[in-house]
Amino acid sequence: MLLQHEVSAVGHPLAGTVAEWLWLLPLLPLLGFVINGLLSLVPATVLGPGDPDIAHGAEGAHGEAGHGVAVHAHDSADDHGAHGDDHHRVVRHRFAWLTSIVGPAVLAVAFGLAVAIFLAMRGVGEMSAPFVQRYFSWMPAGSLRIDAAFQLDQLSMVMILVITGVGTLIHLFSVGYMQDDPGYPRYFAYLNLFVAFMLVLVLGASYPVLFVGWEGVGLCSYLLIGFWFSEKANADAGKKAFIVNRIGDFGLLIAMFLLFANLGALDFVGVNEAATRLTFGGPLVTAICLFMFLGCTGKSAQIPLYIWLPDAMAGPTPVSALIHAATMVTAGVYLIARSSVLFSMAPVAGLTVTVIGALTAIFAATIGLKQWDIKKVLAYSTVSQLGYMFIGVGSGAYVAGIFHLVTHAFFKALLFLGSGSVIFAMHAAYHHTGSHEDAQDMRNMGGLSRYMRVTWVLMWIATLAIAGVPFFAGFFSKDEILGSVFLRARESTLADASWLGIPGSSVLYAAYALGLAAALLTAIYMTRMMLYTFHGPNRTGEKERDHLGEAPWIMTGPLVVLGVLSLFGGWLNLPALTSFLGPVGALDRWLEPVVGESARRVTSGVAPEPAHNVELALVGSAVAIALLGIIIAAVRLKPARLVPKAQAPEEHGIERVLANKYYVDEAYDRVVVEPTVGISRGVLWKGIDQGIIDSVFVNGSARLARGVASLGSWIQSGQVGTYAWVLVIGVLAVLGAFTIR
């Protein structure tokens, strides 16, 4: 009964192929979650090498109870003190070996299945309708019918491949990175669960099912950010991520309610069908899209809800790579692409997405300029790059957005894992000497290229890719986005619309300009990061320096693969200009059945074929900007002058503002969080609840009754005379009552 198939998919070309095994995709990581989750509950840590104080701490924690697993993380006894320090006590779980097998294996199998399905899809050729599989009825209520159903189409296929592919690599990396952590099985449990939910997100055939994945990945993000929960900052970061995401989810929920109330459907097929009946550019579809976009700003860390992502770096670095760079944060982009029909109907919403994307891109990039924590740089870079993707999908260049999503997944995962590798080395070094320095601060690095060649080379590949240097992956995707915006500024339904009174074309030109500026900044801060980390003199410390070294193969292996992908990812969707490199626009064609119609609606049916010279100019300027940025950074920055964090002087002026991220967190605290808590405590609880309702009404009525009772008792004086008087008054009252009718 549970897995009852419905016949609707029977006529589909994919029916009967390996695609029928779709449901296995999320189930495999879920299985991993179950196994690792159970393992994590087994009290079974063995002491790792070194760290004499571990034994002490462990003893203190279990006591007679003997719950060995209690040593999840560092406690006060051996806290390395450094904020955001990734590496913690070395206490290996007894079943770490099993986790090392199960964790990545489920992903690898899932990836294999994904590839098989992909091949099957390639095999059936043209596939205009999505392959929908209904498993069981999830929420039937009156006219509402929500099925637990998965939908496979070209868009979800892309996402599946990225998730399982990059996911497998990051899982493998994690084996090396995390296996000496006492919470190792727990870590893999969360990670596997994340992948399961992420797959549900991209496979869901309706908004509610998507929402399951949407919130599920948020949960895993929460759990993984706060993985080392004994540090308040980490737990705070996790909570912040979840709550900020919930604000976004609020938007998505409202969007769903609007959809159901007006279209009567919540599954993608139904919505897409019904959407075309909506008024083009009408308030309804605009509202739906804007609310949906609110969801995206939460999940994909756009203004105004981006604030959680930098904090999310508190989680283990592979988590940052998988969740906060490659997959989860791009869910917003996926959602807009998935809802392209709706967005193409709402130019104002599209312009809003573009504007927010552009602003986020430049805003985050400026902050990225002054961060010292290597992961924070990458975090703001991610925010910025996500902004790019939104410029793409907002302006109707859905394929460009998705394309950038994919390439970004490659090079940003590489960057994060590379930084993980660096931190791993740094930490190992500090660990050996027992130093409590910050292993993530770039001021404590420098010249690492001498100690970790492989990482260094691969990180440079990724840096060039993200900067948009020609022929690296990022170049193609970023260029396509900027080019699309520019073209749509000239002619499209967006250009014809007006946004807050500003003509759409101006908005898009501005977005283009901002995009270029952000590209410049990207190149600068990425080069800065590379210079400070790998070049110049080493600032790690005299003793520590000897312990720096390259990570084991299980970690460098995935890096190499990602490096290759960052190099050649652009081949996925080559522009016409570079037809000499291979087949042009593969991704364009692949996604055509999903987003083609919507894209054409935006461009008013005209295929965006720019004139050759315009295209050349666009590409040229982008390349020039990227190179300019790298050169500026290389010339202006002097790694040799840098001093370790401990001796670093305070920043001043605009630098300080940037280092403190424009004080946005503080502002939110003052304007939103503190008043909410204050009002809740002072006004609602103490004031209304205890003060008015309880004191005045509830206990007040009791007091009143007791007061009247006292009066009655007082009259009851024991004097017969009084009683006689009252009696006579009563007589008069009764006689009086007789006169009233």
Next chain:
Amino acid sequence: MLAEAIFFSAVLFTIGVIGVLTRRNAIIIFMCVELMLNAVNLSFVAFARAYGVAGQIFVFFVMTVAAAEAAVGLAIIIALFRHKQTVNLQNINLLRG
């Protein structure tokens, strides 16, 4: 004639009430109550002139009962006096609240 009797009875009754309200001595209060009863008797007798014998019979009942009541009442007052050495009601308020 009837009206005067009724009026007189009412006045007498009121005097009795006022006596009860203003005096503090238990015996005097009791006497005032007796006065009220007699006022009632007067009314009964007066009405009986109009309606027949029933009112007069009632008066006999009242007189008999009043006598019994007086016996019991005085006994109670004496019992109280034994405890308190006074029949001034202002001093008798053990029970109150």
Next chain:
Amino acid sequence: MRELLDSIGYDSWVLLALLVIPALAALGIWVHGAMLGDNEARDRASGTPRQIALWAFIIEFVVSLGLWWSYDPSTAAMQATLDLSWIPSWGVRFALGIDGISLMMVLLTTFLMPLAVLGSWTSIRLKRHSYYALLLLLTTGMLGVFVARDLFLFYVMWEMMLVPMYFIIGIWGGERRIYATMKFFIYTMVGSMLMLVAIVYLGIKAGGAAGPDFAYESVRRMAGSGGAMTLFGAVVPASLLMFLAFSLAFAIKVPMFPFHTWLPDAHVEAPTAGSVILAGIMLKMGTYGFLRFALPFFPDAAMHPAVRTTFLALGTIGVLYGALVAMVQPDFKKLVAYSSVSHLGFVMLGIFALTTQSIQGALMIMINHGISTGALFLLIGMIYERRHTREIAAYGGIARVVPLFAALLTFVSLSSIGLPGTNGFVGEFLVLLGSFQTTPYLATLATLGVIFAAAYLLWAIQRILFNRLHRVENEHIPDLNARELALMVPLVAVILWLGIYPAPVLRRMEASAEQLVTQVSGVAPATSVARAGNP
């Protein structure tokens, strides 16, 4: 399954059995205690009453489980009916029956009670005989409320369950138990007394010249019709006043803002099982009352725009207010208590929004809140037994020390937050989705509650489970034992089941929900697509 049940005439005796089993068990415990003579002997034999209670509740649950299969989801008519004469002179009958709404409430009750006993297993040390006997009697009362088809009987049951709860809180509760229990009792009584007047009035009206008639259907036919009353010189429709009388009783029970202030006190002071029952079952009686009586009886009054908007607004305020106040509670139990205000606000919103989805969602929340909040209270009880404090600030970082507890608390909190895939989401989603169709702005506001829910619970569990372990006394807390795990497992299973595959539950309540919508709005809802395809 159905054949088997039919062959033993299950439908004809099950409801009576459900009422009688706990009462008999209570009697058994009582006799056992009485035969032991003095207090010392009673204390020595204190293991027996909890065994009796546990087995009685397990039998009760097993017996009630048959309803799941014997219930015919295709009709909204009362099922498993039983109609005995009780006080013929007053037209009072001992009439029982269930529809889709009561079915779920009955099952929820029978499901939670064994867990409540297990939750009390070691925490109740004094006067166990009385404690378990009261728990059993309470169950009879609660089930009676859910299955009564006679208003008089309903009222008797409604009042009856108040007394055991009064004692349970007052005797086995925390420090301020006396204040809490008096407040609970009197608060509740204010509402129910006015309801009594309304019930008497309706019974007389329904019966006409032949004497009162309290049968549910007779009253429903008569209740909404005509009549006016003067109140301070103004002429008010009688049905409106009656509706308000019923509503006050139910609103206090729910509790709906601003009648909620008994709840935090009662919840905090009650022993674990008391909190579980209060939150899990007794609060539902308020919303059940709205669904069963207040709305079907007085559709015109309830659907009067001013009234309806007021209730919708109060529901929404409850959602936000409860969540915001919960956020700043220093006491974890109080926090959960205010979260109940928030959750029940959703239910009220759903009920008065009056769409099939919102009603079904409201019913789902009623179930889910019972499960999740019940589980939360059980967990709080477990940690309280170890540390004897409910102050959030007294904990911190204990996830390291009690990982199982931490995992369960996190999981249950997430279900309470309404994470998709857990039961909480299904209810909230349906309520909000349904309400959005009738009252989009309030529904939007209420959706904000989803954010606050995450804020208060995550903040709380962070302060309890995560952060640095800074107190020495927290370093040696033993983790959950086998009994505690065993009692959490069914809850976790149900949370997942209802989150992933709630369709069987939804299907069983659908007909009743639709009938309610039809009765109250006078318009049949759009034909159900889902029901056509599902047997």
Next chain:
Amino acid sequence: MNFMTPLDLSIPSQLTIALAPDLLLMGGAMILLLWAAWRPEGVRHQRTIGTACIALIALTAVVIGWFIYRNATATQGPIAVDRFRWIADLVLLLATAGTIALSMDYNEREGMMAPEAHVLILLASSGMMLLAAARDLMVVFLGIETMSVATYVLAGMNRRSPRAAESAMKYFLLGAFSTAFLLYGMALVYGATGATNISVIGDRAVQYGLTGSPLLLTGVALMIVGFGFKVAAAPFHMWAPDVYEGAPTPITAYMAAAVKAAAFAAFLRIWYEAFTPVYPSWHNAIWWLAAVTMAVGNIVALRQRDLKRLLAYSSIAHAGYLLVALTVNSAAGSEAFLFYAFVYTIATLGSFAVVVALGEAGERSLNVDDYAGLWTVRPWLAIAMAVFMLALLGFPVFGGAGFFAKWYVLKAALQVPSPHWKLAVVLVLTSVVSAGYYLYVVMVMFMRPRLAGAVVPARSRGLTGFVIAASAVLLIALGFFPERLVRLTRGSAPLSALSVPAASSSVPLPLTRPADR
């Protein structure tokens, strides 16, 4: 005897038959009085007389049962022969038997060896029975005075206690004072109608168009004062707390239960039979009397910590509830009254029995706080007391029939063409207030720890224990199966209310009355 035809009360022999139960009780009491005086005072003698009294009561009850069984009726006369009377008599006898049983234990403990006390109770009860039967103002007066004079003495029975003396004095003085009002009222009514027979009064009021007569209305008003005093309705209740507190506990129980019920029976009968024609005039007064009584009794009780005093205020409140039954002036009202009186009597008797059981010699330990933690030392007493408190509060199941009593009154209030729903609301809201003190008692017994140094109360004596247990069991049983009692009270409205053509229990008296207030 053949009751197929109504007894003709103008024939002395038939009148004697109609008065048989009263005469039996009164005559028996006289004989017992002689016997009591004959022998020296002593514990055994006291018990013997008490037992004989209870036997006499039982015999009387059997006779009454026979009358009920034969469904006796009578022509108009000074004495009523109807169900209303018989059931009221049964309630009174029940209360009397309980009181005597309690007195036997109580007097022994307090060292009051006067066996006459029991006989005096019987004499008071015979006055009450007369009151329940009276259909003539003269009989009413006789009944009231017989009852009152005996009760004045009973209140002061404990000669060693100054409090008892004060109690008796207050009761006596104020009682006499109120009797004067009652009597004056009777005189005026007589003056207005020329009749003392209540049905004749009613007939003449209609016949001669006296509904607006100031004489009649003033008479009715003054009679309300007199009866209001006897039933302790506010503002004529001031005596009650003091007298109840000072009197020996069993006598307090007697006053709270029997005196109140008897006075109410007469109150109801007179107002139903004689004053229904002037219902519009007195409706307001009784309405307010009921409302104020409920409010005052329940609210002032909140302050009380002496249990007897607390129960005194509670009994005032219950007078208010009963007045509601009077206010509606319908057959349902009288049924409700009888049912209520029955249940209330049992609960009151039971609760005072607990007070007797826990009191120590010299009337000590009567403060509520002395009951702290009672549950831990005398669980059964505590449980029984909780049952009585819940019954008085009007809670179903655990309070037994208490809820049904309250519901019956509510039903009466609402089962008229223009329902008294405001009065009903006052009733239920003041009931909520009453939870504040009834539950306080329960709370103290169950939820407070035993006071340090408090002695464990001695096991209650046999008869007291029996009264407590019987009351509790009876209440609970009636809480599940009230049908028999309901049947008994059905169709038991006073004569003229039934004699109205085509009257059924759900139809009110066919007289105009003002719209509900």
